Amino acid sequence: MFTFADTDFSQLNSTLQELQPSKLFILVDENTHEYCLPTLLGSLETSVPYEILEIEPGEEMKTLNTAAQLWEILAEFEADRNAVLINLGGGVITDLGGFIASTYKRGIPFINIPTTLLGMCDASIGGKTGIDHGFIKNIIGTFAEPKLTLINPDFLRTLPFEQLRSGFAEMLKHGLIADRHHWSNLTSLPELNADMLLPHIKRSYEIKREVVKADFHEKNIRKTLNFGHTIGHAVESCFLAGGKPILHGEAVAMGMICETYLSALEGLITHDEAESVIRNIQKFFPQIEIEQSALQTLPELMKSDKKNSSGQINFSLLTGIGACGFNHNVSEENIYNALHYYQNLS
Amino acid sequence: MFTFADTDFSQLNSTLQELQPSKLFILVDENTHEYCLPTLLGSLETSVPYEILEIEPGEEMKTLNTAAQLWEILAEFEADRNAVLINLGGGVITDLGGFIASTYKRGIPFINIPTTLLGMCDASIGGKTGIDHGFIKNIIGTFAEPKLTLINPDFLRTLPFEQLRSGFAEMLKHGLIADRHHWSNLTSLPELNADMLLPHIKRSYEIKREVVKADFHEKNIRKTLNFGHTIGHAVESCFLAGGKPILHGEAVAMGMICETYLSALEGLITHDEAESVIRNIQKFFPQIEIEQSALQTLPELMKSDKKNSSGQINFSLLTGIGACGFNHNVSEENIYNALHYYQNLS
Numbered sequence: 001m002f003t004f005a006d007t008d009f010s011q012l013n014s015t016l017q018e019l020q021p022s023k024l025f026i027l028v029d030e031n032t033h034e035y036c037l038p039t040l041l042g043s044l045e046t047s048v049p050y051e052i053l054e055i056e057p058g059e060e061m062k063t064l065n066t067a068a069q070l071w072e073i074l075a076e077f078e079a080d081r082n083a084v085l086i087n088l089g090g091g092v093i094t095d096l097g098g099f100i101a102s103t104y105k106r107g108i109p110f111i112n113i114p115t116t117l118l119g120m121c122d123a124s125i126g127g128k129t130g131i132d133h134g135f136i137k138n139i140i141g142t143f144a145e146p147k148l149t150l151i152n153p154d155f156l157r158t159l160p161f162e163q164l165r166s167g168f169a170e171m172l173k174h175g176l177i178a179d180r181h182h183w184s185n186l187t188s189l190p191e192l193n194a195d196m197l198l199p200h201i202k203r204s205y206e207i208k209r210e211v212v213k214a215d216f217h218e219k220n221i222r223k224t225l226n227f228g229h230t231i232g233h234a235v236e237s238c239f240l241a242g243g244k245p246i247l248h249g250e251a252v253a254m255g256m257i258c259e260t261y262l263s264a265l266e267g268l269i270t271h272d273e274a275e276s277v278i279r280n281i282q283k284f285f286p287q288i289e290i291e292q293s294a295l296q297t298l299p300e301l302m303k304s305d306k307k308n309s310s311g312q313i314n315f316s317l318l319t320g321i322g323a324c325g326f327n328h329n330v331s332e333e334n335i336y337n338a339l340h341y342y343q344n345l346s
Numbered sequence: 347m348f349t350f351a352d353t354d355f356s357q358l359n360s361t362l363q364e365l366q367p368s369k370l371f372i373l374v375d376e377n378t379h380e381y382c383l384p385t386l387l388g389s390l391e392t393s394v395p396y397e398i399l400e401i402e403p404g405e406e407m408k409t410l411n412t413a414a415q416l417w418e419i420l421a422e423f424e425a426d427r428n429a430v431l432i433n434l435g436g437g438v439i440t441d442l443g444g445f446i447a448s449t450y451k452r453g454i455p456f457i458n459i460p461t462t463l464l465g466m467c468d469a470s471i472g473g474k475t476g477i478d479h480g481f482i483k484n485i486i487g488t489f490a491e492p493k494l495t496l497i498n499p500d501f502l503r504t505l506p507f508e509q510l511r512s513g514f515a516e517m518l519k520h521g522l523i524a525d526r527h528h529w530s531n532l533t534s535l536p537e538l539n540a541d542m543l544l545p546h547i548k549r550s551y552e553i554k555r556e557v558v559k560a561d562f563h564e565k566n567i568r569k570t571l572n573f574g575h576t577i578g579h580a581v582e583s584c585f586l587a588g589g590k591p592i593l594h595g596e597a598v599a600m601g602m603i604c605e606t607y608l609s610a611l612e613g614l615i616t617h618d619e620a621e622s623v624i625r626n627i628q629k630f631f632p633q634i635e636i637e638q639s640a641l642q643t644l645p646e647l648m649k650s651d652k653k654n655s656s657g658q659i660n661f662s663l664l665t666g667i668g669a670c671g672f673n674h675n676v677s678e679e680n681i682y683n684a685l686h687y688y689q690n691l692s
Contacts, residue, residue: 068410072480075650103449106474106487128452134418141452142488303424 007152009043012111015148016046019109021084024050025074027097029057032089035158036115040088051077059245062092062131064140070100084109084147090116090163091123091248095138098129102144112146115155117167117197118248121174121204124149126212135241136304137233143217153201156194164192165284166249169228171200172281173256174207177224180322182207187280223326227316228256231338234301238294246288253285257345258338263318265334273321287345295339299332353498355389358457361494362392365455367430370396371420373443375403378435381504382461386434397423405591408438408477410486416446430455430493436462436509437469437594441484444475448490458492461501463513463543464594467520467550470495472558481587482650483579489563499547502540510538511630512595515574517546518627519602520553523570526668528553533626569672573662574602577684580647584640592634599631603691604684609664611680619667633691641685645678
């Protein structure tokens with residue numbers, strides 16, 4: 001179930017009423033502990049005892065090590081199969097918490113309350129959970145649906161600009177792959193702030209949800225959501241391995257630029273269309289500086305991407321502005337061409 | 347899908363033909379590597395490249411540490427979502443391998459080829475996967491179905507007596523909870539060897555499968571399969587924590603004796619029935635020596651059992667010979683009574 005704009009948490013309270021948990025666990029990071037948890041606790045109407053599980057913020061925490069600690073804490077607090085985990089945070093918290101919940105005692109119910117723009121219109125929708133391992137993002141994970149995903153737009157106002165922009169990359173993607181009108185609304189925004197973005201979140205959420213509903217296990221159309229992510233994930237893994245993680249949306253913005261260029265190289269869109277898309281992404285996202293030596297490692301990283309098989313790199317590529325295909329096999333030469341094109345952009 | 351008595355692996359070959367794997371991985375332990383893998387490889391008709399993943403034998407290997415290594419190896423060999431994992435071994439291999447497969451890249455197909463009696467009539471049926479953590483058995487796991495479970499009875503002949511007897515405990519349980527005739531056939535066996543047991547495996551498998559089919563997620567009747575396991579698992583965890591693991595079936599045999607006595611204490615069966623059941627179990631299973639101090643820790647261990655909620659200990663108890671109820675709340679006093687009864691048996 002999904003509730004949009006539930007500022008008083010009434011849907012959360014009625015879901016808890018239904019689930020009758022034996023105990024509540026609330027997973028937060030230091031930031032959501034400080035900025036979001038008080039709001040949540042102030043609205044929680046339940047006599048069920050709860051425990052707060054806090055982790056440090058950041059993608060670096062989405063590891064097996066953190067997972068092991070969380071499983072242990074649940075066991076120490078004698079969480080049983082009727083315990084409920086509430087994930088209050090961004091994509092790291094919902095990915096990690098969903099994975100913990102879906103594997104602890106073979107699965108306990110969980111609720112996602114995304115607090116970032118990225119979480120609200122992407123990470124918390126679609127039942128993907130996961131942790132990183134060996135610098136590969138989400139290599140361990142499950143498909144598992146939360147009992148409820150609840151969006152409280154008040155949380156957006158607690159976010160720094162870079163976090164808003166990171167989520168905005170996924171919104172742009174939703175427009176690019178499925179809705180030209182959404183794309184044009186978003187790229188016309190004079191600036192990025194919570195109030196400007198709020199009216200557009202619902203459409204992004206709807207696009208993601210429709211695609212996921214049509215193909216939950218990512219056999220076909222769900223793959224279009226990976227537009228920008230084949231290169232984007234590799235870039236993100238590369239910076240993570242180098243000890244200087246960048247935000248998901250920054251990596252995806254670079255990925256979308258490269259993959260838009262690839263779409264033109266492969267003759268799926270015109271060079272004019274590609275240029276217009278790329279110029280619009282550049283309006284919001286500054287160039288990422290990436291060393292030549294790091295660039296060379298990206299295609300290897302792409303091969304370990306979950307979408308790929310038999311050593312071939314499959315891309316989801318634009319077939320128009322607001323349309324996307326998938327399972328495009330691209331030569332390594334063209335991938336390098338796209339990466340070099342990006343490096344020489346100004 | 348399930349194939350019984352597939353001595354030439356024809357069903358395996360046709361399943362692989364259907365799945366068209368990008369790569370095969372075969373998980374074995376040192377024993378199944380030596381005694382079972384050559385038979386399997388000799389019958390494998392595929393040009394798909396394969397890798398052997400070997401672990402040491404024993405429950406002590408069913409850890410997060412082993413899981414981490416296996417995930418890493420799959421990633422190193424660039425296993426994609428079309429890779430297939432074949433689990434060739436006992437319950438440790440199928441539990442661990444199923445967990446790895448169901449969480450690597452959010453799930454790749456897997457095939458179970460149980461090589462122990464326990465695996466053939468219990469562990470490999472029913473879609474439960476898991477690893478142990480913090481001395482709690484299967485605390486991390488998933489519900490995931492193999493594409494094929496294949497039973498080759500030839501493997502039974504490679505098993506030492508203790509392993510056969512360990513699996514026999516689960517067969518006895520199937521009779522006790524669901525089929526008086528099966529129970530009486532089994533308890534009439536003059537001795538335990540592969541040839542004596544073979545004719546009865548199918549019935550045990552059928553009982554387990556029917557129960558699982560009726561209630562995959564263990565909301566009600568599947569709980570009857572836990573008869574003997576509430577105390578049995580605690581005993582097993584206790585010996586594992588003490589560094590002297592005992593075989594699953596030995597722990598379950600002790601658990602069944604205690605829980606049969608409990609069934610009589612709770613007035614669900616007569617004391618005469620209980621005595622007859624207990625005498626028959628004792629014919630095959632010697633007494634387990636357990637120290638008084640260890641005995642005191644068992645109820646705490648039971649509380650962390652996955653079947654329990656809100657700190658109460660739920661038992662599945664016999665309501666006859668061949669019939670079982672579930673969700674019986676038993677007082678801690680009666681649990682101690684049952685444990686002391688066992689200690690004083692001769």
